[in-house]
Amino acid sequence: MNPLDELYQAVILEHSRRPRNNGPQPVPPAFHAEGVNPSCGDEIEVWVNFTEDGKIGKVTFQGQGCAISQSAASIMTVKTAGRSVEEARAMLTGFHEIVSTEIDPDMDRFGELAVFAGVRQFPARVKCAMLGWRALEQALNRSEASVTTE
Amino acid sequence: MSPSSTPDWSAVRAQFPILSQVQSNGQPLIYLDNAASSQKPQAVIDALVRYYTHDNANVHRGLYELSARATDQYERARGRVAQFIGAEENEIIFTRGTTEGVNLIAHAWCSKNLRAGDVILLTELEHHSNLIPWQLAAQRHGATLRFVPVLDETGAPDPTALPAMLTPEVKLFAFVHISNSLGTIHPAEEWCALARSRGIATLVDGAQSAGHIPVNVKDLGCDFYVLGGHKMCAPTGIGALYGRAEMLDELPPFHGGGEMIESVRYDRATYRAAPARFEAGTPNIAGAIVLAAACDYLDGIGIGHIAARDEALTRRMVDALNSINGVRAIGPEGPRGALSSFVMEGVHPHDLVTAASEYGLALRGGHHCTQPLMKKLKLPGTARASLYFYNTEAEIDRMAEILTAIRKYFA
Ligand SMILES: Cc1ncc(COP(=O)(O)O)c(C=O)c1O
Numbered sequence: 001m002n003p004l005d006e007l008y009q010a011v012i013l014e015h016s017r018r019p020r021n022n023g024p025q026p027v028p029p030a031f032h033a034e035g036v037n038p039s040c041g042d043e044i045e046v047w048v049n050f051t052e053d054g055k056i057g058k059v060t061f062q063g064q065g066c067a068i069s070q071s072a073a074s075i076m077t078v079k080t081a082g083r084s085v086e087e088a089r090a091m092l093t094g095f096h097e098i099v100s101t102e103i104d105p106d107m108d109r110f111g112e113l114a115v116f117a118g119v120r121q122f123p124a125r126v127k128c129a130m131l132g133w134r135a136l137e138q139a140l141n142r143s144e145a146s147v148t149t150e
Numbered sequence: 151m152s153p154s155s156t157p158d159w160s161a162v163r164a165q166f167p168i169l170s171q172v173q174s175n176g177q178p179l180i181y182l183d184n185a186a187s188s189q190k191p192q193a194v195i196d197a198l199v200r201y202y203t204h205d206n207a208n209v210h211r212g213l214y215e216l217s218a219r220a221t222d223q224y225e226r227a228r229g230r231v232a233q234f235i236g237a238e239e240n241e242i243i244f245t246r247g248t249t250e251g252v253n254l255i256a257h258a259w260c261s262k263n264l265r266a267g268d269v270i271l272l273t274e275l276e277h278h279s280n281l282i283p284w285q286l287a288a289q290r291h292g293a294t295l296r297f298v299p300v301l302d303e304t305g306a307p308d309p310t311a312l313p314a315m316l317t318p319e320v321k322l323f324a325f326v327h328i329s330n331s332l333g334t335i336h337p338a339e340e341w342c343a344l345a346r347s348r349g350i351a352t353l354v355d356g357a358q359s360a361g362h363i364p365v366n367v368k369d370l371g372c373d374f375y376v377l378g379g380h381k382m383c384a385p386t387g388i389g390a391l392y393g394r395a396e397m398l399d400e401l402p403p404f405h406g407g408g409e410m411i412e413s414v415r416y417d418r419a420t421y422r423a424a425p426a427r428f429e430a431g432t433p434n435i436a437g438a439i440v441l442a443a444a445c446d447y448l449d450g451i452g453i454g455h456i457a458a459r460d461e462a463l464t465r466r467m468v469d470a471l472n473s474i475n476g477v478r479a480i481g482p483e484g485p486r487g488a489l490s491s492f493v494m495e496g497v498h499p500h501d502l503v504t505a506a507s508e509y510g511l512a513l514r515g516g517h518h519c520t521q522p523l524m525k526k527l528k529l530p531g532t533a534r535a536s537l538y539f540y541n542t543e544a545e546i547d548r549m550a551e552i553l554t555a556i557r558k559y560f561a
Contacts, residue, residue, distance in 0.1 A: 002508070003175075003508060004504075004505055004508045004559070007504070008501070008505075008559075008560075013560070039516065040499075040500055040515070040516040040517065040531055041516065041517040041521050041524065041531060042500075042530070042531075064530045065498060065500075065530070066498035066499075066500035066501045067498060067501045067560070068500075068501070122504060124504075125500070125504060128500065
């Protein structure tokens with residue numbers, strides 16, 4: 001496969017054309033954060049809702065951006081729903097490894113996220129792939145901060 | 151080559167060694183990001199090597215031959231750059247680039263002249279380099295910024311707006327000569343004359359005009375003109391600020407340090423006259439000398455020829471872009487700088503530019519350091535192709551083929 005096809009895998013193009021979980025959620029109960037990529041000005045907003053037992057309920061996002069940032073955010077909303085905060089954070093670390101290192105992604109653990117391994121050949125695009133995840137991270141931080149101050 | 155006869159452009163192109171390279175995947179380089187930085191001809195590269203091989207020493211201090219030679223070349227470079235834009239030698243301050251030139255004036259001029267309640271007028275097209283320094287100055291002095299509005303995607307300023315906006319509280323009008331994101335060419339002469347008739351100082355951001363079109367600061371009638379060397383065949387890290395002599399003489403220093411002083415006590419100092427007052431510390435000596443070499447090189451071709459070449463290539467490029475299904479060129483209909491922003495339906499500029507790179511095509515994608523403008527025009531950024539005289543018709547045709555393929559890829 002040439003580097004372009006590796007970057008723009010069918011799954012990625014499909015999610016960028018038809019992003020899942022697109023749109024805001026009411027705050028509260030949801031937590032909200034936004035990520036900005038200063039090199040292109042792209043912005044992604046993320047909303048996270050929690051279930052009664054403290055798990056991540058629904059994750060949604062909104063924003064304009066390239067195919068990489070849109071599809072990464074879209075897949076992120078699908079993969080993190082129903083997980084614990086800890087699991088979501090581990091997934092973020094794993095995703096960062098997938099897009100920016102030489103480490104072989106653990107397909108069992110990451111499944112669909114591994115399609116982003118093509119990003120590693122385009123260092124300038126790592127920020128695009130991480131944009132939604134960084135916003136999610138902030139939203140999770142906010143939710144935890146609100147718990148500890150309660 | 152005499153400036154009067156039309157240059158042999160393929161011979162000119164051959165003077166740029168970098169342009170004959172192939173990319174790592176075997177594709178020949180098509181460099182269309184000249185508005186970000188230009189390439190350097192062998193003559194300029196040689197001048198840099200010559201300086202460090204034969205003439206390098208600190209300037210203005212050594213009482214020995216080598217330092218005298220470096221000093222002589224450095225000061226002659228000042229004269230050469232002055233000549234390049236129709237200024238006097240003592241009106242040229244060497245800077246790190248356009249950005250530093252704007253910052254120098256935003257500090258020195260504003261600290262002397264800007265008061266609370268005053269207004270600095272800009273246009274909505276400004277590069278962040280000609281926006282943020284004024285935001286900071288306005289915050290320091292309690293002044294505000296106003297913006298000459300841009301009408302639409304053609305980048306045309308509202309023709310009726312300016313006279314009404316040059317009101318008494320406006321103390322300085324700073325504007326881009328040629329817009330780096332839309333290509334708009336502002337009527338600098340007319341605007342500077344109008345501002346001057348009302349006692350308003352003017353600064354022209356010449357980052358995209360220097361080395362592209364004939365520039366004579368006396369004809370422009372501006373008080374300040376800033377340029378960067380790296381967009382006109384010189385290295386990065388060197389630029390020049392022109393200041394009208396009477397304006398510079400009145401200004402306090404920008405940076406303090408060696409070279410800019412007359413006499414120093416522990417608690418105070420007196421400063422040298424311009425331009426030395428504004429060049430604290432060891433300057434970019436090699437950069438200045440090589441910038442002068444770039445002026446020699448460009449004048450050797452003839453700026454008039456360069457402008458005509460820019461124009462012909464740009465017209466071909468805009469037509470080529472508009473002929474691609476789903477692509478829309480943005481910017482002025484008539485004369486424009488040697489660049490075109492464009493959007494491709496359904497394809498984000500970053501994806502487009504990444505894909506183009508796989509074909510060896512170097513484009514720019516994003517907000518082009520004009521984020522507020524992109525927001526105003528409701529564009530999620532654009533892709534931009536920008537030219538210089540060494541680009542070829544064949545490269546433009548190839549660009550069109552590549553863009554057509556990219557559109558198919560993402561469709
Ligand atoms: C219109 C304009 N102004 C200012 C700048 C900044 O120039 P420099 O890189 O010389 O600081 C640029 C280029 O980046 C530009 O295009």
